[in-house]
Amino acid sequence: MKSNKIFISGDEAVAQGVRLSRPHVVAAYPITPQTITVERLSEMVEAGEMDAEYMHVESEHSAISATMGASAVGARTFTASSSQGLLYMAEGLHYCSGGRWPVVMMNANRSVALPWSIYGDQRDSLSLLDSGWIQVYVEDAQEALDMIIQAYKIAEHKEVLTPMMVNLDGFILTHTYELVEIPDQEMVDQFLPPFETPNKMSFENPKNLGFSSRPDDNTEFKYQQNEAMFNAIDVIRKTDEDFADTFGRKYHGMVEEYMCEDADVVLVALGSVCGTVRVVVDKLRAEGKKVGLLKIRYMRPFPVEEVKDLARRVKAIGVIDKDISFGYEGTVYTNVNSAISQIDKYVYKSNFVGGLGGRDITKAEIEDMYNKLYAGLENKSEETVEFFSLNVEGND
Amino acid sequence: MTKVLDIPKVNAKNMTEKEFFYGHKACAGCGGSIAVRLALKVLGERTYSALPAGCMSAVGFIYPQMAFNSNAIITTFPGSASMAAGIAAGAKALGQKDFKTVVFAGDGGTADIGFQALSGMIDRNDDVLYICYDNEAYMNTGIQKSGLTPYGTKTTTTPAGQNIPGTVTHKKNLFEIIAAHDIAYAATASIGYPQDFINKVNKAKHVKGATFIHVYASCPTGWGTPTETSVEIAKDAVDAGLIFLAEYEDGEYKLNRNPKEFKSVEEYLKKQGRFKHMSDADIQCVIENRDKKWERMRKNWL
Numbered sequence: 244m245k246s247n248k249i250f251i252s253g254d255e256a257v258a259q260g261v262r263l264s265r266p267h268v269v270a271a272y273p274i275t276p277q278t279i280t281v282e283r284l285s286e287m288v289e290a291g292e293m294d295a296e297y298m299h300v301e302s303e304h305s306a307i308s309a310t311m312g313a314s315a316v317g318a319r320t321f322t323a324s325s326s327q328g329l330l331y332m333a334e335g336l337h338y339c340s341g342g343r344w345p346v347v348m349m350n351a352n353r354s355v356a357l358p359w360s361i362y363g364d365q366r367d368s369l370s371l372l373d374s375g376w377i378q379v380y381v382e383d384a385q386e387a388l389d390m391i392i393q394a395y396k397i398a399e400h401k402e403v404l405t406p407m408m409v410n411l412d413g414f415i416l417t418h419t420y421e422l423v424e425i426p427d428q429e430m431v432d433q434f435l436p437p438f439e440t441p442n443k444m445s446f447e448n449p450k451n452l453g454f455s456s457r458p459d460d461n462t463e464f465k466y467q468q469n470e471a472m473f474n475a476i477d478v479i480r481k482t483d484e485d486f487a488d489t490f491g492r493k494y495h496g497m498v499e500e501y502m503c504e505d506a507d508v509v510l511v512a513l514g515s516v517c518g519t520v521r522v523v524v525d526k527l528r529a530e531g532k533k534v535g536l537l538k539i540r541y542m543r544p545f546p547v548e549e550v551k552d553l554a555r556r557v558k559a560i561g562v563i564d565k566d567i568s569f570g571y572e573g574t575v576y577t578n579v580n581s582a583i584s585q586i587d588k589y590v591y592k593s594n595f596v597g598g599l600g601g602r603d604i605t606k607a608e609i610e611d612m613y614n615k616l617y618a619g620l621e622n623k624s625e626e627t628v629e630f631f632s633l634n635v636e637g638n639d
Numbered sequence: 640m641t642k643v644l645d646i647p648k649v650n651a652k653n654m655t656e657k658e659f660f661y662g663h664k665a666c667a668g669c670g671g672s673i674a675v676r677l678a679l680k681v682l683g684e685r686t687y688s689a690l691p692a693g694c695m696s697a698v699g700f701i702y703p704q705m706a707f708n709s710n711a712i713i714t715t716f717p718g719s720a721s722m723a724a725g726i727a728a729g730a731k732a733l734g735q736k737d738f739k740t741v742v743f744a745g746d747g748g749t750a751d752i753g754f755q756a757l758s759g760m761i762d763r764n765d766d767v768l769y770i771c772y773d774n775e776a777y778m779n780t781g782i783q784k785s786g787l788t789p790y791g792t793k794t795t796t797t798p799a800g801q802n803i804p805g806t807v808t809h810k811k812n813l814f815e816i817i818a819a820h821d822i823a824y825a826a827t828a829s830i831g832y833p834q835d836f837i838n839k840v841n842k843a844k845h846v847k848g849a850t851f852i853h854v855y856a857s858c859p860t861g862w863g864t865p866t867e868t869s870v871e872i873a874k875d876a877v878d879a880g881l882i883f884l885a886e887y888e889d890g891e892y893k894l895n896r897n898p899k900e901f902k903s904v905e906e907y908l909k910k911q912g913r914f915k916h917m918s919d920a921d922i923q924c925v926i927e928n929r930d931k932k933w934e935r936m937r938k939n940w941l
Contacts, residue, residue, distance in 0.1 A: 267728075267729055267732035267733060268725060268728050268729050268732055270721075270725065270728075294732075295732065296728040296729070296731060296732045298724065298725070298728055298763065298765075299763060300721055300759060301721075301755055301756065301758065301759030301762070302755060302756070302759070304715070304717055304718055304721070304755075304756070305718055305720075305721030305724075305755070305756045305759055306721075307715075307718075308714060308715050308717075308718025308719075308721040308722040308725065308756065309718075309721045309722060309724055309725030309728070310725060311715075311722055311725065312689065312712070312714070312721070312722035312723060312724065312725025312726040312727075312728075312729065313725040313726065313728055313729030313732070314725075314729070315712055315722075315725075315726060315729070316687070316726055316729040316730045316733065316735075317729070317733060318728075318729030318730075318732055318733055320725075320729070334715055334717075335715055335718065338715055444687060444710035444711075444712065444726075445710070446684070446685055446710070446735075446738070449684075449707075449708070449709050449710045450710060451699075451700055451705035451706075451707050451710075451711045451712070452711075452712045452713075453700070453712040453713035453714065454700035454701070454702045454705065454713060455696075455697070455700050455701050455702060455713070456701075456702045457701065457702070460702055460703075
């Protein structure tokens with residue numbers, strides 16, 4: 244296969260993925276650190292590299308409303324946001340999934356005010372886990388590009404018809420330059436056929452969409468929506484395999500295990516921090532410690548089977564959360580813990596909350612997490628939830 | 640822009656027999672449903688209708704009883720203009736031609752929560768006709784005050800009592816706010832003057848780009864009026880000078896109706912439960928506000 248690598252940022256990689264997916268309508272409102280994506284897209288439209296209607300909407304609420312409108316007549320659509328903007332879209336996110344419009348969105352993971360911070364954590368998207376969107380978290384710019392293409396194939400699948408959010412960590416991924424392979428347009432066209440849906444308004448077959456339902460019907464609509472999300476699991480796995488066959492890059496579907504085959508102690512994480520964890524795993528493995536990483540790629544649908552399968556094999560699981568559900572624990576941990584509780588086995592569990600508002604998570608901190616997991620396991624401790632590397636006194 | 644003379648006239652004689660908004664659950668005498676019905680007859684089959692939360696969506700889309708015989712969708716409450724703009728953009732990108740996208744939104748959905756999206760739609764000159772049916776309060780939720788509720792009105796959030804005489808603000812000047820965007824075509828209308836409304840919808844239909852019609856639409860339920868007087872009272876409002884019929888086109892305002900004498904404001908108000916409590920001073924305030932507005936319109940728009 245001929246190589247076509249260019250040196251671009253994560254935001255630009257997303258724009259390339261969007262261009263290759265040939266959306267009909269792009270509607271987005273600028274917000275740091277998403278802006279480079281929408282700037283590049285507008286340049287591509289200007290240069291004639293992309294044949295799309297580019298809508299300069301006046302807010303994120305209108306961005307999601309406009310993409311839903313376009314999707315409702317059968318157009319392929321794209322929008323992008325982050326943080327406050329994503330939250331401003333929140334009504335539309337629920338609306339879009341309920342309407343079964345397969346809009347694809349890039350979300351640059353960024354902290355949520357107050358206090359203001361333009362830097363990264365995952366509180367924005369994780370607080371919208373229940374909005375009915377498929378959520379994938381990527382680790383690098385290549386995966387960002389590839390997942391945009393996969394996202395259309397997954398979201399538009401007739402058994403799924405559910406919108407999809409591709410999350411990449413603000414600045415760490417959006418603004419960092421990497422060598423990225425740009426797939427061939429013809430191969431993308433072959434992989435991703437034009438969008439066809441029965442769920443649209445047309446003059447041949449007029450429809451009333453976005454309707455009200457009575458209490459007699461509402462639960463059934465929501466049941467079908469939930470089923471569609473479960474259907475997505477197989478579609479995600481199959482799409483990743485087809486993608487690997489076509490483009491030679493594989494992301495392992497719902498999760499990726501790194502050095503977990505014989506591991507005793509495993510850290511679970513999302514997104515870019517997985518790269519740092521891999522380095523620490525390599526170091527500790529060289530020292531003879533049986534450690535591993537479970538990179539969760541999809542938070543919705545949630546990889547329940549994969550987490551249970553891992554929990555059956557290991558002795559301790561730690562979860563890194565770049566978010567906090569105030570008054571409880573990290574949201575990723577809650578989800579992982581719920582899956583672990585379905586197996587009848589003692590696993591030492593711990594939740595490491597940190598990296599908020601753009602604070603780096605260092606190799607030393609990750610090594611410390613593994614050490615704490617070993618210690619907890621040895622003492623047969625109860626689970627613990629901690630904010631790591633806290634500069635104020637913790638309340639133990 | 641298509642010249643007005645080139646547009647085939649639509650009137651009661653040649654208007655289509657087809658119904659596009661039929662079998663809905665609107666209250667008897669609903670002015671909003673009259674506006675939607677007439678507009679869709681003018682716009683025809685190749686129409687996408689977008690309606691935010693409000694009376695017309697609440698009465699028209701209760702699954703499985705769908706009241707629109709052409710394409711229609713309920714939008715997010717604040718996003719009717721942007722969702723309609725997305726429909727127009729999507730259909731255009733798919734190569735569709737000779738169609739119209741129309742919004743039917745209430746006064747609250749337009750002048751309050753939907754205003755940002757509407758302003759954006761006009762700014763981008765999206766190919767959408769936005770029709771605001773103005774029944775002067777949030778009727779669907781039970782008669783709460785909106786930005787287009789007129790002075791003195793008793794609503795469920797502006798009760799009239801010893802301390803406050805109902806609504807203490809005047810209607811937002813929506814028509815001129817829209818015109819200030821330098822929109823290609825904007826108009827005001829009333830279901831009390833149906834031919835005038837039909838003409839304006841017909842004109843907007845033939846304009847490419849953003850257009851806007853503000854149509855006064857009575858609400859017997861919210862106004863405390865007999866159901867059979869809906870059209871009459873919407874005519875009275877115009878004849879009393881409280882609602883004006885005008886257009887903004889090619890950068891110019893035009894007053895369509897400039898009565899030598901106004902009908903009695905007091906009579907118009909006293910016919911309606913929502914204004915019954917108003918004192919002479921309150922009525923005087925309404926009249927003064929009307930006269931100030933007409934003085935300005937006559938000076939600048941004639």
